Amino acid sequence: MYVTIPSEVTPQKSxxxxxxxxxxxxxxxxKTGAYLFYEGDPVEWLYQVKSGVLRLTRLLENGRRxxxxxxxxxxxxxxxxxxxxxxxxxxxxxxxLQPYRRATLEKGDGDPAxxxxxxxxxxxxxxxxxxxxxxxxxxxxxxxxxxxLCVLAERVGQNAAGETRIELPMxxxxxxxxxxxxxxxxxxxxxxxxxxxxxxxxxxxxxVICRQTALLGLSLGDRD
Amino acid sequence: MYVTIPSEVTPQKSxxxxxxxxxxxxxxxxKTGAYLFYEGDPVEWLYQVKSGVLRLTRLLENGRRxxxxxxxxxxxxxxxxxxxxxxxxxxxxxxxLQPYRRATLEKGDGDPAxxxxxxxxxxxxxxxxxxxxxxxxxxxxxxxxxxxLCVLAERVGQNAAGETRIELPMxxxxxxxxxxxxxxxxxxxxxxxxxxxxxxxxxxxxxVICRQTALLGLSLGDRD
DNA sequence: CGGGTTCTTGACTATCTTCAACGAAAGTGG
DNA sequence: CCACTTTCGTTGAAGATAGTCAAGAACCCG
Numbered sequence: 249m250y251v252t253i254p255s256e257v258t259p260q261k262s263x264x265x266x267x268x269x270x271x272x273x274x275x276x277x278x279k280t281g282a283y284l285f286y287e288g289d290p291v292e293w294l295y296q297v298k299s300g301v302l303r304l305t306r307l308l309e310n311g312r313r314x315x316x317x318x319x320x321x322x323x324x325x326x327x328x329x330x331x332x333x334x335x336x337x338x339x340x341x342x343x344x345l346q347p348y349r350r351a352t353l354e355k356g357d358g359d360p361a362x363x364x365x366x367x368x369x370x371x372x373x374x375x376x377x378x379x380x381x382x383x384x385x386x387x388x389x390x391x392x393x394x395x396x397l398c399v400l401a402e403r404v405g406q407n408a409a410g411e412t413r414i415e416l417p418m419x420x421x422x423x424x425x426x427x428x429x430x431x432x433x434x435x436x437x438x439x440x441x442x443x444x445x446x447x448x449x450x451x452x453x454x455x456v457i458c459r460q461t462a463l464l465g466l467s468l469g470d471r472d
Numbered sequence: 473m474y475v476t477i478p479s480e481v482t483p484q485k486s487x488x489x490x491x492x493x494x495x496x497x498x499x500x501x502x503k504t505g506a507y508l509f510y511e512g513d514p515v516e517w518l519y520q521v522k523s524g525v526l527r528l529t530r531l532l533e534n535g536r537r538x539x540x541x542x543x544x545x546x547x548x549x550x551x552x553x554x555x556x557x558x559x560x561x562x563x564x565x566x567x568x569l570q571p572y573r574r575a576t577l578e579k580g581d582g583d584p585a586x587x588x589x590x591x592x593x594x595x596x597x598x599x600x601x602x603x604x605x606x607x608x609x610x611x612x613x614x615x616x617x618x619x620x621l622c623v624l625a626e627r628v629g630q631n632a633a634g635e636t637r638i639e640l641p642m643x644x645x646x647x648x649x650x651x652x653x654x655x656x657x658x659x660x661x662x663x664x665x666x667x668x669x670x671x672x673x674x675x676x677x678x679x680v681i682c683r684q685t686a687l688l689g690l691s692l693g694d695r696d
Numbered sequence: 697c698g699g700g701t702t703c704t705t706g707a708c709t710a711t712c713t714t715c716a717a718c719g720a721a722a723g724t725g726g
Numbered sequence: 727c728c729a730c731t732t733t734c735g736t737t738g739a740a741g742a743t744a745g746t747c748a749a750g751a752a753c754c755c756g
Contacts (some may be wrong), residue, residue, distance in 0.1 A: 284611060305604060312610045316602050329599030354581070354591065366577065370594055375553030377601045380542050384608035385652030386536045390746065420703065426587050427608030433744055435704055451752070452703070469534050613712070644735060654713060659736055676721080677737070 249320045249403065259266040276345040278302075284325075284337040291328035293347040294366060297321050299463070300343025303415045304335040305425070317419065317424035320342075320403055324369045327353075340417040384428045387469070392427040393469035397447065403455050412457040413450070441466075473544045473627065500569040502526075508549075508561040508569070516550035517571040518590060521545050524567025525641045528559040529649070539650035542642065543567075544627060548593045551577075564641040608652045611693070616651040617661040618691035619672065626683055635682040636673070665690075 278284055286293065287306065295462035296461045300392060302319030316335050319325045325337060328350060340430065349357065383392060397414065405412035416423070420431045427434070438455075446463050450454040457463055499522065502508055508519065511530065526543030540559050543549045549561055566694060572590060573581065580587035607616060621638065628634035640647070644655045651658070662679075664669045670687050672680040682689055 306606060307695075308606055312606075312608045312693075316605060327595055327598050327605045329596050334599045334602060336636060354588075364578075367591065367594075370591075370598065371551055372553050374551050374594065374597055374601070375558045377598065377605075378558060380538075380605070381540055381601075381608060382530060382532055384605060385531060385538050385649075425609075430745060431703075432705085432746080436744090439704070448621050469536075470533075551731075580751075656714085657712060657738085660712095 249318045249339050249399070251382050263318070274347060276347055278339040278343045278345060280339055280342050282339055285333045286336050287333055289332055289333045290331055291326060293346050293350060294326040294334055294353060295345040296324045298344040298346055299413075302337055302341040302343060303340050303418065303422060304337050306335050311424045314428075315418075315422050318408060318422075318426070324348075324366065325375075327370055327373065334362055340422075351418050389427075389429055389433050390440065390466055391469055392429065393423075393434060394463050396423065396427060397455065398460075398464055401460065401463075404426070407458070412460060414455050414457070416453045416455060473542045473547055473623070485518045498571060500571050502563040502567045502569060504563055504566050504634050506563055508563070509557045510560050511557055513557045514555055515550060515557055515574050517574060518548055518550040519571050520548045520575040522568040523568055524565040526561055526567060527564050527642065527646060528561050530559050537649045539567060539642075539646050540653075542646075542650070548572075548590065548597075551594055551597065566645075575596050613651075613653055614651065614664065615691055615693055617647075617658060617665070618687050620647065620651060621665075621679065621681060621686055622684075622691050625684065625687075629681070636684060638679050638681070640679060 269280070276295065278300070283326060283450045284302065285291075297319045298345065299321055302323075303324055304316040304319065305324060306314050306316055308314070317324075318324075318340070319337070320459045326333065327365070331350075348362065352359060352362050353359045353366040353370070400414045400416070401412045405414045408414075418426075420434045423429075424431045429437075436448060442449050444462075446457070447465070448458060450456055473687070477627050499520065500522070508526065509515075521543045523545055526547075526549055528540040528543060528549060530540055532538070541547075542564070543557075543561070550557065551571045570587065574583040576583060576586050577590040577594070581645075592596075607619060611619065624640070625636045625639045629638045642650075644658045647653075650653045651696060653661075662671070666673050668686075670681070670683045670690070672682060674680055
């Protein structure tokens with residue numbers, strides 16, 4: 249999942265239900281904290297997240313880290329580049345995964361429809377990443393955090409009584425490394441949103457969005 | 473072209489010579505400043521840059537701009553997402569382009585080898601963009617500018633007498649919007665590199681790298 | 697319950713942006 | 727071809743935003 253520019257125009261549910269016709273053989277399970285693959289591993293499988301949340305990360309030699317993406321249900325992870333994985337991937341919460349052979353993407357072996365679907369997923373990935381460029385390069389801390397919450401709300405928010413509740417299985421450090429901030433700034437920004445009565449912090453990993461419109465405004469750069 | 477983390481390990485020349493066997497019919501020419509496509513246009517063709525430099529940009533409603541990538545010879549631009557272009561694309565200098573039908577990428581019509589090549593290009597694109605995330609999210613101004621110059625030097629630098637000369641067909645504003653900085657910061661950073669005798673600014677659009685190793689060090693975050 | 701981690705908050709600092717001015721380069725029209 | 731205009735690049739000063747360092751609070755896990 250990338251943080252795209254949230255908009256009222258709900259984009260096509262990215263929970264693209266890849267050919268359910270395909271026999272759902274071998275589903276894979278991944279426990280919290282377990283790694284699915286590491287940077288540099290040869291790619292054998294791609295995975296569609298069925299449940300749970302994955303984390304894709306990359307390390308810079310000096311210890312700096314970038315969270316490349318979070319893998320939410322519907323997302324496909326593990327696209328190869330020159331046959332290799334180029335991120336680490338582990339589970340933030342226990343996950344069920346549907347594996348697809350790398351050859352299905354690259355050669356179209358056997359299942360042309362699935363080949364199609366995986367290819368389209370890769371192309372959508374490119375577009376989503378471009379959105380994230382805007383985020384990293386051109387948004388302020390509050391815009392980043394507001395965008396992040398908006399996108400999560402749209403994708404996995406639970407609506408109730410005009411409020412949207414979202415679970416954050418990742419740490420503040422993960423959010424920071426995803427948005428190009430520090431944990432302190434993420435924390436302060438959330439506090440600021442809480443004090444403006446735009447969100448409530450139910451517990452560290454549960455946030456309630458009280459004023460979605462205000463949050464959307466902030467994410468787009470309207471002055472407070 | 474994305475600014476990846478430069479390294480001594482020369483990555484496989486990304487000037488991937490897509491099947492020269494393919495009859496090089498209809499090459500397209502694009503004059504300086506002319507647009508190849510706009511965001512939202514339906515995609516009919518992908519293009520491989522043969523010569524010249526393209527600029528891919530995206531606009532945020534409030535006028536903020538992100539340069540998504542520069543298209544250098546060897547690069548392929550125009551990958552569709554849901555059939556549409558998601559950036560504007562124009563030429564920074566007169567360019568020759570080899571067009572490929574969108575269907576060749578998406579359906580493999582006619583030429584399976586070409587389908588393969590385009591698919592692999594898309595996958596490499598994903599990886600390159602992930603590198604750029606590190607850049608935008610986790611690097612300081614000087615690291616960004618140094619990385620940018622290093623990558624350009626490696627890809628299109630002209631070596632002579634231990635010095636590398638690079639042409640910058642783009643404006644300072646373009647560089648800034650690519651790196652997530654302001655024009656002033658780019659300008660100041662270049663001046664700083666010049667005063668440290670790491671580069672010379674021959675003229676506004678020509679830079680000579682005098683101390684490549686020092687520049688590489690800066691790009692990786694070594695303290696001056 | 698206790699120890700370690702994660703999160704929050706504060707004070708201070710650095711980096712980068714903003715605003716402004718000026719010079720250089722490039723485009724335009726006589 | 728030259729004067730004029732406009733754009734682009736550089737530089738300075740001031741300010742804002744986010745980072746760093748440090749301490750305490752909340753949370754988690756055995």
